[in-house]
Amino acid sequence: MNQQALNFEQPEAEIGSITDGLVIPFWLQILVSTISLILVTICAFCFYRYIQSPKEFASPRDLGLSGIFIISVSALFLVWTPWAKLGIRITKIGGIEFKEIIQGQASEHAEDLRYLEERIDHLETITEKNELNTLIEMVKEPDLKRLLLKFLTKYRGEAFTPDRIRIWGAKQPEFSDLSTYDHLLVRRTLQKLVAEGKLVTSLSAKGKTLYRIPLS
Known part of the structure; x- marks a missing residue:
């Protein structure tokens, strides 16, 4: 088992919810x-x-x-x-944790920018192959949504990063198909499920966004 696979055996440590907004008493x-x-x-x-x-x-x-x-x-x-x-959220963190959070969030934003750049390139240089890939992605998304909800419902006591869902989750019985989906597709689908109110997010100690089924 390689080091990357080992890193996903244990869940990310959560430091607080980023779904619940800041409310002053x-x-x-x-x-x-x-x-x-x-x-x-x-x-x-x-x-x-x-x-x-x-x-x-x-x-x-x-x-x-x-x-x-x-x-x-x-x-x-x-x-x-x-x-x-306004969507402002806070949590109690220390200086070292804050640095790691910034690095983790920056990594996620970089992936978002890369995704947007790919979509822009797609729009600028549309080919039959790209159109076919987009169509396949649209067809895959409903099945991926059902699979993600099934997985997160089964492990509702934990919160997961998109990578851990794909790598660790694919090793679990009934969820081997998770490894067949692209990382960005998994993450964008998770974000859509959050927007639909079916998932909530939290923040890991390393600044990564975690996804879970609502506990209540």
């Missing part, structure tokens, strides 16, 4: 808003008094009020912005 919004509004009011009052009597009051700059004002307004913006609707 309402009590925290009220607390931050109260403190920020008090500080903004004090800063505004001091600015006003300084403008009215610059000789009698210290400069807001000397008091550091500009920084306090900006921080307070920023805090209001942060707690009341609907981050979940």
